Amino acid sequence: xxxxxxxxxxxxxxxxxxxxxxxxxxxxxxxxxxxxxxxxxxxxxxxxxxxxxxxxxxxxxxxxxxxxxxxxxxxxxxxxxxxxxxxxxxxxxxxxxxxxxxxxxxxxxxxxxxxxxxxxxxxxxxxxxxxxxxxxxxxxxxxxxxxxxxxxxxxxxxxxxxxxxxxxxxxxxxxxxxxxxxxxxxxxxxxxxxxxxxxxxxxxxxxxxxxxxxxxxxxxxxxxxxxxxxxxxxxxxxxxxxxxxxxxxxxxxxxxxxxxxxxxxxx
Amino acid sequence: xxxxxxxxxxxxxxxxxxxxxxxxxxxxxxxxxxxxxxxxxxxxxxxxxxxxxxxxxxxxxxxxxxxxxxxxxxxxxxxxxxxxxxxxxxxxxxxxxxxxxxxxxxxxxxxxxxxxxxxxxxxxxxxxxxxxxxxxxxxxxxxxxxxxxxxxxxxxxxxxxxxxxxxxxxxxxxxxxxxxxxxxxxxxxxxxxxxxxxxxxxxxxxxxxxxxxxxxxxxxxxxxxxxxxxxxxxxxxxxxxxxxxxxxxxxxxxxxxxxxxxxxxxxxxxxxxxxxxxxxxxxxxxxxxxxxxxxxxxxxxxxxxxxxxxxxxxxxxxxxxxxxxxxxxxxxxxxxxxxxxxxxxxxxxxxxxxxxxxxxxxxxxxxxxxxxxxxxxxxxxxxxxxxxxxxxxxxxxx
Numbered sequence: 001x002x003x004x005x006x007x008x009x010x011x012x013x014x015x016x017x018x019x020x021x022x023x024x025x026x027x028x029x030x031x032x033x034x035x036x037x038x039x040x041x042x043x044x045x046x047x048x049x050x051x052x053x054x055x056x057x058x059x060x061x062x063x064x065x066x067x068x069x070x071x072x073x074x075x076x077x078x079x080x081x082x083x084x085x086x087x088x089x090x091x092x093x094x095x096x097x098x099x100x101x102x103x104x105x106x107x108x109x110x111x112x113x114x115x116x117x118x119x120x121x122x123x124x125x126x127x128x129x130x131x132x133x134x135x136x137x138x139x140x141x142x143x144x145x146x147x148x149x150x151x152x153x154x155x156x157x158x159x160x161x162x163x164x165x166x167x168x169x170x171x172x173x174x175x176x177x178x179x180x181x182x183x184x185x186x187x188x189x190x191x192x193x194x195x196x197x198x199x200x201x202x203x204x205x206x207x208x209x210x211x212x213x214x215x216x217x218x219x220x221x222x223x224x225x226x227x228x229x230x231x232x233x234x235x236x237x238x239x240x241x242x243x244x245x246x247x248x249x250x251x252x253x254x255x256x257x258x259x260x261x262x263x264x265x266x267x
Numbered sequence: 268x269x270x271x272x273x274x275x276x277x278x279x280x281x282x283x284x285x286x287x288x289x290x291x292x293x294x295x296x297x298x299x300x301x302x303x304x305x306x307x308x309x310x311x312x313x314x315x316x317x318x319x320x321x322x323x324x325x326x327x328x329x330x331x332x333x334x335x336x337x338x339x340x341x342x343x344x345x346x347x348x349x350x351x352x353x354x355x356x357x358x359x360x361x362x363x364x365x366x367x368x369x370x371x372x373x374x375x376x377x378x379x380x381x382x383x384x385x386x387x388x389x390x391x392x393x394x395x396x397x398x399x400x401x402x403x404x405x406x407x408x409x410x411x412x413x414x415x416x417x418x419x420x421x422x423x424x425x426x427x428x429x430x431x432x433x434x435x436x437x438x439x440x441x442x443x444x445x446x447x448x449x450x451x452x453x454x455x456x457x458x459x460x461x462x463x464x465x466x467x468x469x470x471x472x473x474x475x476x477x478x479x480x481x482x483x484x485x486x487x488x489x490x491x492x493x494x495x496x497x498x499x500x501x502x503x504x505x506x507x508x509x510x511x512x513x514x515x516x517x518x519x520x521x522x523x524x525x526x527x528x529x530x531x532x533x534x535x536x537x538x539x540x541x542x543x544x545x546x547x548x549x550x551x552x553x554x555x556x557x558x559x560x561x562x563x564x565x566x567x568x569x570x571x572x573x574x575x576x577x578x579x580x581x582x583x584x585x586x587x588x589x590x591x592x593x594x595x596x597x598x599x600x601x602x603x604x605x606x607x608x609x610x611x612x613x614x615x616x617x618x619x620x621x622x623x624x625x626x627x628x629x630x631x632x633x634x635x636x637x638x639x640x641x642x643x644x645x646x647x648x649x650x651x652x653x654x655x656x657x658x659x660x661x662x663x664x665x
Binding site for chain 1: 286
């Protein structure tokens with residue numbers, strides 16, 4: 001399971017791009033995913049829109065609204081993944097909310113994930129205490145259930161890390177997703193607790209939008225996740241966004257691949 | 268009965284803690300603090316004093332003689348939560364949570380509100396206890412309930428209109444949850460109903476169960492026997508669970524929750540969750556939700572801003588599944604008729620939410636000779652007068 005995810009972290013710092021499916025339509029999503037993959041993204045996080053994304057800031061909320069207004073459904077997302085898989089071989093992980101999986105039927109959902117080539121899934125409203133809701137069926141179909149660690153996870157990081165699969169999603173700061181000027185969480189100490197408890201790679205997300213932030217964050221961990229900054233390009237350029245996303249991903253990938261200037265704590 | 272199914276915050280399969288990792292330590296801290304203070308003699312004494320001296324408890328169990336006689340069947344008693352300070356049952360829960368938050372060292376309360384009753388109650392407790400207060404309210408509701416917005420501001424709270432989604436109660440809850448993830452250390456989320464992640468459904472139920480604790484004693488003292496039915500309106504379900512709780516083990520007492528059917532359960536303009544929804548996971552809990560085939564939460568509708576919510580508390584879902592409580596739909600039309608009927612008949616203007624429960628009682632009473640009904644009048648209706656006037660085609664200024 002999740003061998004692909006593991007490999008994605010082996011060639012240096014990984015860059016993970018988040019794209020909401022169907023924003024503004026599936027054709028644009030396909031173009032955006034291909035552009036990201038061709039320009040160095042190591043993993044693509046595909047958001048399945050939800051009507052009430054409680055962990056998202058205004059930018060990704062907007063993407064959800066546009067995608068749902070465009071008529072996206074879970075069925076259409078799986079069709080889209082089939083199209084993406086004809087052209088993209090890097091790992092794909094879903095990001096969505098528990099009710100989307102629960103409502104579709106976890107068995108049906110995860111079996112389609114395996115059939116279509118989804119490597120993992122992130123459910124921000126499924127904490128450690130509730131992961132048995134989907135863990136057995138994720139295991140059955142070889143879909144990594146990716147856990148999150150937050151700045152407020154004191155006393156819980158070891159417990160979460162020991163059972164982590166795929167990669168660990170380290171939430172950089174309090175609050176919801178979105179662009180931030182500064183990230184002042186003590187991420188180095190969070191990562192050090194993770195390292196003591198697991199060999200599963202960890203990637204930092206929430207609030208990373210500039211090359212400088214990406215470079216700095218990649219110094220702490222095995223990869224960075226960027227969402228809102230990419231969604232802003234979709235918001236601005238719509239159907240023409242893929243080319244802009246390609247350029248942006250290239251810059252970010254170069255930034256995380258360059259040796260971190262001041263935080264080169266990782267070998 | 269409910270209690271033993273309450274392991275890890277579950278009511279049967281319902282409940283749980285489906286929330287972002289960022290909030291987990293906050294709810295665990297709350298669970299621990301509540302576990303401690305609920306048995307703490309000083310805490311209980313302080314809370315009882317606040318409820319009695321400040322909020323005006325116990326509330327009356329009033330025999331609605333004229334209504335009972337006119338309808339010619341059941342003897343109808345009204346549990347007068349509308350007589351509480353701030354005008355609804357919401358104060359019972361808010362005083363409990365605010366006191367708990369204070370003990371936990373929190374200095375700031377945030378809350379969602381639909382009709383504004385919970386927001387007003389929270390702003391009131393914050394003023395009383397010297398806490399900062401921010402209320403999230405759907406933009407649509409700030410228009411429907413402008414007077415309550417002013418009340419909250421008058422009490423020193425900041426009111427944040429929410430534009431996301433349908434700009435109603437569910438979006439106010441989402442926004443309050445988002446706010447909580449950004450500021451946990453000094454902030455308590457004072458959830459207004461028996462919903463959300465564990466331990467909220469249990470905490471809110473415990474604080475609201477004062478309604479049925481009093482009502483049970485009062486009816487035994489007035490009638491010398493238990494009622495045949497307890498009837499309450501259900502949105503998230505806090506006044507209903509409070510009204511039901513101490514009767515759950517009295518097997519012969521029917522427990523009836525009245526859901527807001529809006530324009531009817533066969534239309535899309537409804538908020539009758541148990542009647543039209545199905546099991547799902549949202550706002551921290553597993554319960555019944557109005558949703559489409561792909562699990563997208565449905566836009567719901569009711570004339571009542573307080574019942575206009577696409578989910579229901581997990582304990583209600585459980586009581587429904589085991590057949591202990593019944594959940595019946597009541598339309599806008601029926602509720603408005605009841606609103607006017609009881610105003611004229613008993614001289615009591617009920618909240619439009621409570622009018623849903625009254626409507627069902629009015630419908631059933633004629634066929635229930637010899638029976639005793641307790642109907643919870645969860646709040647007073649001053650706040651609704653302008654909206655009902657508009658419903659009847661009369662434009663008045665608030």
